[in-house]
Amino acid sequence: MFGQYLADGIILGSTLALGAIGLTLTYNILNFANFAHGSLLTWGAYFAWIIVVAFGGVQGATFGPLSFGWPLVVALLFTAVMTSILAIIVDWLVFRILRKTNIQVSLVIASFGASLLLRNLVVVIFGPEPQYYSENIQIAREIFPGVRVTPDQIFVVCLSIILVILLHLFMTRTKLGKAMRATADNTSLAQVTGININNIVRWTWIVGASLAAVAGVFFGLTVQILPEMGFNLLLFLFAAAILGGVGSIYGAILGGMVIGIAADLSVLFISPAYKPAVAFTLMILVLLIRPSGILGEKTR
C-alpha cells in the first residue's frame, strides 16, 4: 500500500508544485503574498474547459490511452495565454496602482478581494456545478505491483517535470530570466543596470499565471473543475511555498512534493480525518527548525 500512497502523493504534488512556483515568483519579484493566485488557477481550468467543450464534436479522437486528444493540447496553450492576460488586467486595474503606495498590506488585502471577485465571477458565468474535461472515467492500470495509476495521471506528472526543466532553463539561460532573478535580488540595483522593471513585472505575471493555468488544468484532469478549486488549493500552495522557502522556485517544487506526499502517506499512520492538519504541522515544524524554509536564503 505504501507505493500506492506515494504515487497518489506525487500526482497531487505535481499540481501543487506548479501552482506554488507562481505564488513564490510573485512574492519574490512583486513582493507580496498574492491571494488571487488560487483564482488564476480556477480560471485557467475554466478557460481550457471552454475549448474542450467547443471541440466537443470531435470526441473519440484521443491520444492512445489518454482521456483527451488535440482539443486539450490547444486548450493548454489557449488557457496559458488567456490566464496571463487576465493576470495582467488584474495587475493593471488593482496592483499597479497600489504598488505605488508601497504599503505591502494593502496589496495583500487587495489580492484577497480580487480573489473573491474572480471566484464569484466564475460562479456567475459557469455556474456552481462541478465540471469535467471528459465524461468517461479512466480505469487505473497497475504499473508496479500494488501501484495503480491512470494514463492521465502519468501525463500530468511527466508534463510537470518537463515544465519545471523548461522553467529552470528559462531562468538560468535567457536574458529575461536572469533579469527576473536580478530584480528579485535587488530591485533598485536591477533598475540602475538598465533593466525595465515594468517589463519584468509583466513577465512575472505571464510565467506565474501560465503555470497556474496548467496546474488548474491538471487538477481538472485528475480531480474536478469547480469554482472553489483554486481557493481550496490556496492554503496548500502557500504551505508548499513557505515550506520550500519563500522566493525559491526549487523550494516551491520541493515544498509542493513534500506536502502532497506527506498528506497521502499520513493515512498509513493516522486517520484520514486528520489529513488536512498534516501539511500544516509539517510546515510549522520546518519553520521552527529552519525559519527561512528548506531552500530559502538565510538573509534577505
Add this chain to the structure above:
Amino acid sequence: MRKTYLGLAVSVALGAMPLAAHAACTSPIGVVMPLTGSLGVLGQENVKTAQLAAAQFNKAGGINGCTLQLKIADSQTQPAIAVDAAKKLVDISHVPAIVGALSSGVSMAILTSVTAPSKVVQISPGSTSPAFTQLAKEGKTGGYWFRTAPSDALQGVAMAYVAHSQAKLKRVAVIYLNNPYGIGLANRFKQAFTAYGDTVTAMVPYNPKQPSYRSEVTQALQGNPQALFLVGYPTEGATIMREWISNGGANTYLFPDALNSPQFVNNVGAKYLDGHVWGTVPGSTKTKSLPLVKAAFKRMYGHGFTQPYDTNTYDAVAVIALAMEAGKCSTGTCIKDHIRDVTENPKGTPILASIKGFKKARMLLAEGKPIRYIGASGTLQFNKYGDVTGPEVVWRVKKGKIVDVETMSPGQIAKITKELGLK
C-alpha cells in the same frame, strides 16, 4: 418590529398622533440554506419551496396583518459562514425564527452558537444527524430546535436492511464525511449492519474541500469490500466515486439522502451507476397537502420537485408562519410554544398547504378555534426533542434516472430496529 415600536414611542413622546396600524409592515423569517458549496445543488431548489410557502401566505393575508418576508442567506455549506449569516439575521434583522440549514454540521453550529442562546426557533428541513436528538436530550437546545426530516437513526437501519436483505451484501466499505451527518449515519449503519452478522471492512472519514481523495479511496479498497457506502455530499462525492471506479472498486454502491440528486448522477456518469445503486432517502408520507404543493410549485417554477427535502423546506416555513399567527408571536419563545398547537391538536380542523388552507387557518385562529396543519412532507408530529418520524424511500438508478422502488414505513423500520436489538 422593535424599530416600529421605537418609532411609535418617539412619535408619542413628541406629542404627535400615533400613526394608524394599517401601515405596511413586514414580519421577517430567516432562511440560512446552502446556495453554493457542497450542498448547493440541493439548497438552491429547496429555497424555491420556501419562497413558494411565503408567497402563498402573503396571498392568504400574511402573518398578523403583516407581509411575511423571507431573509435568505447563503450558508455556502460552511459552518463559519452560516453562523455569521445567522448572527446577522438575529442581531440586525431581528428574525424570531430561522429555517435551516441543510447540512447537519452547519445546523449544529448555528444551533449551538446562535439560535439556542438567542432564543430563536430553528427548523431544519434536512439535517438528519442523530446528534441533534442527543443534544436535545441533554437540554442544550432549549426546545428551540425542530426538524421536518426524520433522524438518521431510521435511515441507518433502513440502509443496513437494504444492503443485507435486498442487495445481499456481506462486506461493505464506508467512506463518510467527517461532520455530524456523516459520523452519525455511518455509525448507525455500522451498528445495524454488524447486528445482521455482516462486516464493515473499512470506516474511512473524509474532510470537505480537500485537493484529492485518492488516499481515502485507496484505504477503503483494502479488505476487498463487495460494495461502497458513501456518506457524503454531491460535489466531493462525485470526486470520490470517480476515484473509486477508476481504481477498480467493486461496482455496487450504497448512497444516502444527500446523494439522491440528478446532478450527482450526471457528474459521476449515469452509465457507471445504472443498476448498481441502492439508495435510501427520508420520504414524504402521502398526505393530502402533497399534491397541492406539487402543483403550486410547478405553476410557479415550471418544473416539479427534483431534490430531497423540497417539501420539508416548505413545511418548515409553513409551521413557523402558522405558529406566529396562532400565538400573535413576534419572539422565538412564543413561536416555540405554539408550534405543537398548530401541528398536533387532535381537535384542530385539518389545514391543507394551499392559499385556501392558509386563509381558512387565519380565519379559524382569529375566532380562537384550534387548527391542525397537514404537512406536505408528513403529518409533522414533533416529539419533545423536536424530531419527526417518517418513512424511508429506497431508490435506484435506472437509465440515468433516480427511481423510487419501495417505501419503508416508520413502523417497519421500528420493527427491524427492535429485531436487531438496537435502541
